[in-house]
Amino acid sequence: MNDEISVQELSEILEKNPNTVLIDVREQAEFDEVNIGGMLIPLSEFQSRWQEIPQDEPVYIYCRSGRRSRTALEFLKKQGYGNGFNVGGGILAWLNEVNPDGR
Numbered sequence: 001m002n003d004e005i006s007v008q009e010l011s012e013i014l015e016k017n018p019n020t021v022l023i024d025v026r027e028q029a030e031f032d033e034v035n036i037g038g039m040l041i042p043l044s045e046f047q048s049r050w051q052e053i054p055q056d057e058p059v060y061i062y063c064r065s066g067r068r069s070r071t072a073l074e075f076l077k078k079q080g081y082g083n084g085f086n087v088g089g090g091i092l093a094w095l096n097e098v099n100p101d102g103r
Contacts (some may be wrong), residue, residue: 003073006087010060021059025072026091028065036094038065043068050079062087062094 005013013020014036022038031040040086041049043063053059059081061069066088073086089097 004088005060006037006088010087011098013060019072021057023053023059023061023065023067025061025063029030034091034095044070046072046075050076055081059082059084060087062083063090065090072092
């Protein structure tokens, strides 16, 4: 199963379902600067807060470039999550390819 999606695919998913579970694993200052919504669970807190993430629906994880979100997704997989997706390119790709204004 391919567990990485593009920012264009995420944009389409969010358009169809604004309540999609979206997790940002960047730090608070990064989130405050620009974000596309979702729940903020910084990677530095991820191992102690991962239980906050719903297990019964798809979860889309993003960060600045896709590296931290990949780490978070791999951790979730080890906890038994089978419905997680890494947003390739992260917020940088979102700003470049979907919406330069952030949201």
